[in-house]
Amino acid sequence: MKGTLFLIPTLLGDSPIENVIPTYNIEIVRNLNIFIVEELKSARHFLKKAGYPRPFDSAEFSVLNEHTPSTEISELLNPLRNGLSVGLLSEAGLPCVADPGASLVSICHLEKIKVIPLSGPSSLFLALMASGFNGQQFVFHGYLPIEPKDKIRKIKDMETSVLKNKQTQIFIEAPYRNKKLLQFLAETCRPDTLICVASMITTTEESITTLPAFVWRKKIPEIDKKPVVFLIGI
Known part of the structure; x- marks a missing residue:
């Protein structure tokens, strides 16, 4: 029998874990010995907050991020093929949503490896919930173009869709x-x-504000070096 891949949401910031992550998730994390992680340091920090009961040296960690060669992704599933369950953790929030992992999950489906997504925080959906914008139709673009001309064109296209x-x-x-x-x-x-500017979601510094563009022009808040989700809507 093959193992199960658990998609484990992590904290969005330095919040008390009990405020954000369900107890059920924590129980699963504590019983796993193999993890595929986006970033090793943040994964260990999360496991420590979850009260992981064993030394980290006794657990197995593999890294999956944007630099992982596509030819190496399939190898990460070997423990699952051998009947062992594995946890997939992104650096923050939900795995596979604006984060690595989708290609790994795709292979699991092809090989009939069970995938279980666990409930947890998503900055994108929490920002949408609190924005006051239409939650029936929405699209996530990731990052906007770097070049000013391309960025203007993209913003105008988004505004037209709104x-x-x-x-x-x-x-x-x-x-x-x-x-x-x-x-x-x-x-x-x-x-x-x-x-809408949604900053530091789920933390004590959380700020979610929706204002017209002409109001934002008057004063831009200090949001550099903070995780922020931007939304435009009506």
Whole structure:
């Protein structure tokens, strides 16, 4: 019998684990010995918060991130093929959602390896919930283009989707460029287009604010070096 791949959500910030992660998840984590992780340091930090009962040296960790060669991904599933269960952890939030792991899960389905997604925090969906925007139609774009001309075109296309289809647009940026992006966004959008800035979700520094573009133009908050989700909508 093959093992089970558990998709394990992790913390979005330095929050008390009991405030964010279900007890059921913690019990599963404590009983696993093999983990596929996006980043080793953050994974060990999460396991420590979860009260992992054994020394980390006794557990097996493999890294899966954007630098992992596609030819090596299948090898990560060998423990599952041999009947052992494995936990997949991203650096923050849900595995496989705006994070590595989808290709691994795809192979599991092809090989009939059971995949169990566990409940947990997603900055994208929590931001959408709190934005006041349409939750029936939405799209996540990941990162916007770097080149200003391409970025303007992308923002205008997103704004058109908002106005014509009431489709909420969700995207992110590298933390050190958050403030610059918000300024660019506020200046590019129509004055009445609503922009939501959701920062440090689930932490004590959480801030979620929805305002028209013309209001954001007047004052850009200090959001650099923080995890932020941006949304535009009506």
